[in-house]
Structure formats: structure tokens, C-alpha cells
Amino acid sequence: MSDAMAMTTASDAVDAQKMPILPLAVRDLVLRFGDVTVLDGLCLDLGASGCTVVMGPNGSGKSLLLKLLHGLMQPTAGQILWDRHGAADVTARQALVFQKPVLLRRSVAANVDFVLKVRGKDRARRNALLDHVGLAHKADQPARLLSGGEAQRLALARALATDPEVMFLDEPTASLDPASVLAIEQIVSEARDSGVRIIFVTHDMGQARRMADDVVFLHRGCVAEHSPASKFFPEPRCDAARDYLNGRIVV
Secondary structure: OOHHHHHHHHHHHHHHHHOOOOOEEEEEEEEEEOOEEEEEEEEEEEOOOOEEEEEOOOOOOHHHHHHHHOOOOOOOEEEEEEOOEEHHHOHHHEEEEOOOOOOOOOEHHHHHHHHHHHOOOOHHHHHHHHHHOOOHHHOOOEHHHOOHHHHHHHHHHHHHHOOOOEEEEEOOOOOOOHHHHHHHHHHHHHHHHOOOEEEEEOOOHHHHHHHOOEEEEEEOOEEEEEEEHHHHOOOOOOHHHHHHHOOOOOO
16 A cells, blocks of 8 residues: 555544544334344434433333444344444444443442543543542442442443443433432433433433433334424324323333
């Protein structure tokens, strides 16, 4: 390869990193496990900003959808198109926070240090990140001694340490006390306001109303409804969403 070609290739790679990865288009997404189809022709379009809340009954495919979008799983068929990027090209520009965080058996500070080091980020940011999530005073404590809410805030600090453009959250406040729920919602809202695209799975109706700019309602492995939150909660269009919001079992 000539020097000129090498310089062009390097320049293209840098430009690709600078290009936004949103909007997102999902087309005819299918996921099967053997003979069981769990996502069936799912289609979805998401814009470049805001907080999308994903809702639906158990088994509708919410967590699986997040894993597919984040590149942790491969679909059986269909496409996931992050602007001009394929799914494999954008994983490093996203973060995923699970319902039950898996923490390193190290100190609180070391958990953040590890992510900063792996991602090539400035480790001097660690104290600011811990302060942001309210854990600066516990920096030297073993992470395993944190409460459930504190552990989830540490997981958020690690996610934010990657400077994500998109952050996925899979029921991050399930089983937490109300104070912890509100603290985590505040951290996520601040991330959204700073420009991070949020995709948030929850069963909590109150939380969905507080957090959502738009709602994706999944039913039987498909997008049954995708509406602005201001329209979805007072006037859902589909019967399954109405039943779900009214506390009736959706099958």
C-alpha cells in the first residue's frame, strides 16, 4: 500500500469514528431459538436524541432486542442499521447497563479505573465520575459491599466512563428502594440531557411516564406500537397496549 493510500485509509477511519451512529433503523428483525421465534419481523426507527422506553409483557423480547442492538447477539434474519454503520462497527460507542450489575471484585474506584484503562480514556476522570453518581466517599471500599442501589450507580459510572453515544438500560431499577430509583433516574436523565441517546426497558408505569420521550410497545415479538409518550399513555392505539396499561394480562 502506498503512503498516500495508507493516509487516506487512516483518515477515513478517523472520519468514521466522528460520524454519528444515529438514527437507528431496524428492518424485519427475526430471532429464533430452534423452532421458537421470539422476534418476528420487528421493524423500528429511532431518532438521534431523547429517551425511548421499551415496554411490553414478559416474553415479548425486550431484553433480547437490547442485546441485539448492542451486538451481544446476532439476529437470525433482518438488519440493524446505525446510520451508515453496521452493528459490529458501533458497539464500542454504546454502553449497556443490566438489571443486576456484575462488578469486579475490587474497590469502587478500581471498577471505574478498569473501564477507563480498557477504553483508553483519561483515568483522571474517575473521581469526577464517582462524584457524579454520589459514590466518591466510597471510592476505596470493596464494590461487593455496596447496596443494590449503590452498585447500580457504580454500573452507571462505568457506562458513562466510555463516553457512550447510546446507552441501553435493562430494568436498571428493578427491586430497588424509591430513593435509589429516583437517584438512578436523575443520572440517566442528565445523560440524556447531555446528548446520550437512551433506550430504557422498564415494567414500572410511573418510571416510564417520568422518563419516556417516546414508547416502543412490544407484543408477541413485534412492535405493536411506537408513539410519543404524550400520546401513548393517555391514548394507546392498539388493544394489547391498552390492556397492558390497564393491568390486564396480555397474551
